[in-house]
Amino acid sequence: MKDARLCTKGGGIMCGFGRGTSLNVYLLFMLMTTWHYIRPLCGGLLRMDEEVDNSVSVIGHSEHFKAQMQSLLLHGNNSDVSLRVETTDGDEVKVIQAHTLMLSLQSHIFQKLLEKRNSSTLVLRESPECFSVFEKFISYMYCGELHLRLDETIALHELSTKYGVSALQNGLTEYMIQNLASASLSGHVVRWYECAINEGDAELRVSCLQFLLWNVTSVMRSSQWSSISSQLLMTLLQRSDLVLHSELVLFKALETWLMHNEPDNQTADNLLRAVRYTMIPPRELFRLQRESQVLLRYYESVRDLLYMAYQFHAAPPPQLARFFDVNCSLYIPRNYLAASWGSTWLINSPARDDRTTTLYTHLGPSAHDSSKRVIWNAVFSPRCRSDGNPRIVITPASSSPDFAGVIFQKTVIVCVRQQGLLVVRRVYNFHQSTEENSDFLTHSDLHESTSEYLVDGWLHLHVIIKPVYQTLISSKIKSNHGVL
Known part of the structure; x- marks a missing residue:
């Protein structure tokens, strides 16, 4: 039997009764009474208009209401659906007693899933990262707030995107943008950028990329530098607005990445050819050719660029400009x-x-x-x-x-x-x-x-x-x- 449905007909209300109707009515009644319940210890007069005539008072008990919602979820009182959350590999399982009305009010995705279920249990499969914060995610849907750490933001962002909880998704995006600085030392900015790409969050993607371009040195020094994707690395290498100490520092960071990740030859060639060797002093180029394991391995891939760099350092630039296109990125400083x-x-x-x-x-x-x-x-x-x-x-x-x-x-x-x-x-x-x-x-x-x-x-x-x-x-x- 399907859940209760309310619709209008001829100016009146038609009510179709089914499984869970009495519970939903109970929850609605509780929501209404909680909001109108006046108890001085939980709240009080928040605002009174200055004018004596037609004065309006506002009485709010949001903290009391939030505590009741937390208690409702914690104890599973009058629950009408069990959320069985499993990791994708099936190693871990947790069961949360929830309420159809609360989930449906917050998420249209949950509403559709609950309408299609064939039993009182809804099975959800999540990654280990999302599994670990799933209870926080559900708690937000009841209380409208959560306490989080930097390392939990990606999983919560993925869950809010997956289940269409836009308020939480927007709040997390704003939180991440405001905390890019502290996240850079631990390398979270790189992961946040990848998350924004995967989840289609344009605002977060633009903010993370801008921060990386202007503060790439802090990311290079973090433990997450080696885990940066080759696509993001190429994006950074192709930009002239990159802010860093020198091109030599950039080459050494790329060298570290290549030695750690050992990508295929095509990827390594493309990355190495994005380095602006003309911006490295010739004495340092000589030293790199002699000592760099990466250049020794991929020398043939960049030999023409090294030759052009030595030409650039040997001849007067105006003279060089008569024979070569010096408006290309090889000759443009960062x-x-x-x-x-x-x-x-x-x-x-x-x-x-x-x-x-x-x-x-x-x-x-x-x-x-x-x-x-x-x-x-x-x-x-x-x-x-x-x-x-x-x-x-x-x-x-x-x-x-x-x-x-x-x-x-x-x-x-x-x-x-x-x-x-x-x-x-x-x-x-x-x-x-x-x-x-x-x-x-x-x-x-x-x-x-x-x-x-x-x-x-x-x-x-x-x-x-x-x-x-x-x-x-x-x-x-x-x-x-x-x-x-």
């Missing part, structure tokens, strides 16, 4: 934090007045220009723009004939403290050779001590100058590295 590319700039009480600093960078990454330096002047003005937002201007101290054929891409990185860690919060790129960025730190509230951009009253900036060469040949030669 956001390197090494001293030759820029400098950290700490500004105390940034809302107070204008600040200036001087930067010294190399003319370019080519060893041919290793002795040439460029001096830059940077000015920070807290309220210089008409909209009241701060302004930053970066200009070379002097011009030089060496600048011919070079566009200097200026990047300003803003770091903040999150969960006790200093992480990259924003990255501002100046358009080609312009002197400032139009949307720098908009709505940053630097005059407020509570601004998220202030770390103990200091604004943490890192200025990077990236020389980008212009191709001078009329017909561009296609490179194995794709144009960005």
